[in-house]
Amino acid sequence: xxxxxxxxxxxxxxxxxxxxxSPPWRPHPVPLAPGSLGPGLGQLLWGPVLSAVTPGSDVxxxxxxxxxxxxxxxxxxxxxxxxxxxxxxxxxxxxxxTGSSGLVGRAIQKVVADxxxxxxxxxxxxxxxxxxxxxxxxxxxxxEKVRPTHVIHLAAMVGGLFRNIKYNLxxxxxxxxxxxxxxxSAFEVGARKVVSCLSTCIxxxxxxxxxxxxxxxxxxxxxxxxxxxxxxxxxxxxxxxxFQQHGCTFTAVIPTNVFGPHDNFNIEDGHVLPGLIHKVHxxxxxxSALTVxxxxxxxxxxxxxxxxxxxxxxxxxxxxxxEPIILSVGEEDEVSIQEAAEAVVEAMDFHGDxxxxxxxxxxxxxxxxxxGKLRAYLPDFRFTPFKxxxxxxxxxxxxxYEQARK
Amino acid sequence: xxxxxxxxxxxxTGSSGLVGRAIQKVVADxxxxxxxxxxxxxxxxxxxxxxxxxxxxxEKVRPTHVIHLAAMVGGLFRNIKYNLxxxxxxxxxxxxxxxSAFEVGARKVVSCLSTCIxxxxxxxxxxxxxxxxxxxxxxxxxxxxxxxxxxxxxxxxFQQHGCTFTAVIPTNVFGPHDNFNIEDGHVLPGLIHKVHxxxxxxSALTVxxxxxxxxxxxxxxxxxxxxxxxxxxxxxxEPIILSVGEEDEVSIQEAAEAVVEAMDFHGDxxxxxxxxxxxxxxxxxxGKLRAYLPDFRFTPFKxxxxxxxxxxxxxxxxLGKS
Numbered sequence: 001x002x003x004x005x006x007x008x009x010x011x012x013x014x015x016x017x018x019x020x021x022s023p024p025w026r027p028h029p030v031p032l033a034p035g036s037l038g039p040g041l042g043q044l045l046w047g048p049v050l051s052a053v054t055p056g057s058d059v060x061x062x063x064x065x066x067x068x069x070x071x072x073x074x075x076x077x078x079x080x081x082x083x084x085x086x087x088x089x090x091x092x093x094x095x096x097x098t099g100s101s102g103l104v105g106r107a108i109q110k111v112v113a114d115x116x117x118x119x120x121x122x123x124x125x126x127x128x129x130x131x132x133x134x135x136x137x138x139x140x141x142x143x144e145k146v147r148p149t150h151v152i153h154l155a156a157m158v159g160g161l162f163r164n165i166k167y168n169l170x171x172x173x174x175x176x177x178x179x180x181x182x183x184x185s186a187f188e189v190g191a192r193k194v195v196s197c198l199s200t201c202i203x204x205x206x207x208x209x210x211x212x213x214x215x216x217x218x219x220x221x222x223x224x225x226x227x228x229x230x231x232x233x234x235x236x237x238x239x240x241x242x243f244q245q246h247g248c249t250f251t252a253v254i255p256t257n258v259f260g261p262h263d264n265f266n267i268e269d270g271h272v273l274p275g276l277i278h279k280v281h282x283x284x285x286x287x288s289a290l291t292v293x294x295x296x297x298x299x300x301x302x303x304x305x306x307x308x309x310x311x312x313x314x315x316x317x318x319x320x321x322x323e324p325i326i327l328s329v330g331e332e333d334e335v336s337i338q339e340a341a342e343a344v345v346e347a348m349d350f351h352g353d354x355x356x357x358x359x360x361x362x363x364x365x366x367x368x369x370x371x372g373k374l375r376a377y378l379p380d381f382r383f384t385p386f387k388x389x390x391x392x393x394x395x396x397x398x399x400x401y402e403q404a405r406k
Numbered sequence: 407x408x409x410x411x412x413x414x415x416x417x418x419t420g421s422s423g424l425v426g427r428a429i430q431k432v433v434a435d436x437x438x439x440x441x442x443x444x445x446x447x448x449x450x451x452x453x454x455x456x457x458x459x460x461x462x463x464x465e466k467v468r469p470t471h472v473i474h475l476a477a478m479v480g481g482l483f484r485n486i487k488y489n490l491x492x493x494x495x496x497x498x499x500x501x502x503x504x505x506s507a508f509e510v511g512a513r514k515v516v517s518c519l520s521t522c523i524x525x526x527x528x529x530x531x532x533x534x535x536x537x538x539x540x541x542x543x544x545x546x547x548x549x550x551x552x553x554x555x556x557x558x559x560x561x562x563x564f565q566q567h568g569c570t571f572t573a574v575i576p577t578n579v580f581g582p583h584d585n586f587n588i589e590d591g592h593v594l595p596g597l598i599h600k601v602h603x604x605x606x607x608x609s610a611l612t613v614x615x616x617x618x619x620x621x622x623x624x625x626x627x628x629x630x631x632x633x634x635x636x637x638x639x640x641x642x643x644e645p646i647i648l649s650v651g652e653e654d655e656v657s658i659q660e661a662a663e664a665v666v667e668a669m670d671f672h673g674d675x676x677x678x679x680x681x682x683x684x685x686x687x688x689x690x691x692x693g694k695l696r697a698y699l700p701d702f703r704f705t706p707f708k709x710x711x712x713x714x715x716x717x718x719x720x721x722x723x724x725l726g727k728s
Contacts, residue, residue, distance in 0.1 A: 166566070167566055168561075168562040168565045168566055169559070169562035169563055169565065169566040169567065170566065172558065172559060172562050173501065173505070173559075173562075176497065176501070180494065180497070184494070217540065217541045218539075218540050218541070219538065219539050219540065220538045220539070226558065226561070226562070227558070227562050227565075230555065230558045234551065234555065237493065237547065237548070237551045238490070238493060238494075240489070240547070241489040241490035241493050241494075241547070241548050242490055244489045244490065244548075245487070245488055245489055245490040245491065246490065
């Protein structure tokens with residue numbers, strides 16, 4: 001079992017892109033119903049024990065697969081029978097991941113399950129079903145039960161441009177509460193390291209390019225989502241305060257535009273690449289044209305969620321600075337929205353017309369971020385080529401259209 | 407406490423501090439208007455770091471207006487050591503107060519920022535538009551960011567709900583009921599306390615630093631009067647600096663000389679240049695205030711010091727508790 005005890009071997013392979021999604025994901029355990037806990041630590045989390053899984057093996061059992069697995073998986077690590085405390089981590093690390101059901105969380109789950117888990121590592125994935133992290137008491141209870149040594153903190157209140165513009169107070173307050181609850185609960189249970197997740201959208205609105213890790217606080221963020229942006233920035237402030245006062249290694253990563261399976265593909269609310277994928281899908285089904293919003297000229301660095309997940313795990317294990325680190329492809333891999341649209345069109349074999357609705361806002365023209373710091377640490381890390389990652393994501397979306405968030 | 411009898415019930419948090427006491431005095435001395443209910447609270451009444459206690463306080467008082475002064479504060483050395491606590495406690499206090507005020511339908515909240523929260527690297531004079539233009543000084547970044555986020559949260563209440571939650575930014579405040587602790591307190595009360603001790607023991611006055619840094623000092627009673635004006639008349643969400651003008655900036659040496667004169671001290675005055683000077687200047691523009699109140703007159707600096715330093719008023723200066 002790749003969670004809890006057991007000794008599934010697997011090293012984090014940083015030398016190149018992982019194999020594609022197929023062959024199909026090995027079946028995961030039947031969703032855990034309350035009260036149906038097995039006795040062992042791994043079973044506590046995931047229901048009936050499966051024999052140790054090695055890559056490529058064909059494990060029998062109920063296949064509830066979405067191409068990635070984990071759909072409908074109950075992530076509750078403890079249940080009403082009073083499995084009150086997971087006890088001390090068996091091996092060297094127990095890693096709690098908040099926000100596991102999101103784009104990045106799912107990618108980390110997959111990378112860990114695919115062999116990235118090291119012996120002695122206990123990975124516990126939780127989501128809003130397990131605790132309301134805006135509530136201090138619930139968060140503390142979660143941390144006291146799980147007793148993590150390490151935390152990957154992905155949970156946040158997120159939304160598209162229009163929601164952000166309207167609800168800056170809620171985006172500020174809820175995220176500050178979540179972040180304070182998670183960071184302080186982690187501190188109180190003695191977690192050795194917390195890696196939180198920032199975003200390039202929080203950088204100063206007026207800035208020079210490329211942006212880098214030292215520039216986060218050099219001026220106000222864009223006004224449209226200032227609530228969200230300041231809440232994220234304050235993670236970095238709080239990290240530095242934990243270090244200054246207590247010597248903790250609480251840090252953060254800063255991804256550029258993430259994409260991949262399990263994204264929010266809602267056209268109004270989601271980000272540009274999943275929006276394009278959804279639009280092409282609809283255009284194909286209805287035989288209409290693809291209309292790209294804006295001029296197509298703005299430029300972005302896209303990072304595939306699986307690559308981000310691998311890097312996140314490297315940060316968790318090896319990156320010991322408190323100052324955050326940008327996780328992104330290089331500046332040379334920046335693409336225009338038009339090029340991104342063309343990649344989606346090609347991946348989905350779309351033959352209709354492509355037009356640009358220039359009445360729609362372009363958003364920021366560029367947000368070019370430097371990945372120099374990452375490259376100084378990992379000069380040989382190879383990102384999945386953009387077109388291949390787009391192809392995998394499009395395939396996932398097509399195969400999982402019904403369940404996809406949209 | 408039921409619905410406000412008249413037009414306004416004003417809740418003042420942090421009433422026992424330097425600024426809170428000054429507002430109490432100004433109100434009691436005649437500034438209170440008919441129909442105004444002033445309710446002064448301090449940590450004895452509620453622990454504002456606790457959301458439930460804060461909410462209970464606001465539900466009991468049901469203010470229409472709030473002057474929010476309560477904060478975790480401390481001198482340079484405490485700030486350097488406890489950035490996490492200064493950040494967290496103040497964020498909790500501020501969020502609890504602002505949100506409780508919002509929930510009981512308060513029409514206006516005036517919070518209190520500080521010129522020490524401005525960007526460390528900046529041009530002068532600083533003004534209200536510059537608060538977020540870069541990181542604050544690293545020594546007290548926890549406190550500084552917590553104060554800055556009051557302004558962020560004010561703007562968010564306005565954007566999402568149309569509330570008029572705003573803030574003032576005083577420069578160096580001084581007056582009775584200050585913290586006169588020499589290690590922990592600010593420069594002017596520290597000087598007053600030192601001169602008092604030097605007089606008693608017949609020793610020299612040692613001023614820390616070179617005496618060259620420059621500051622704008624605002625008397626707490628003047629600040630209180632302006633705070634009340636802001637509460638009643640200032641309706642912007644963007645904060646407003648409350649300070650004497652740039653032309654009234656004085657050096658630490660000049661401030662020390664004024665204290666020496668006010669306290670009739672005849673001993674030696676030396677400067678311990680091994681001690682840190684702190685920021686050389688923090689010159690703030692009071693242009694916005696002057697646009698609103700061109701005729702407001704500040705109490706002259708030396709006159710204030712005479713009041714503060716006079717032996718007869720020692721106890722009211724709170725020296726006993728330093």
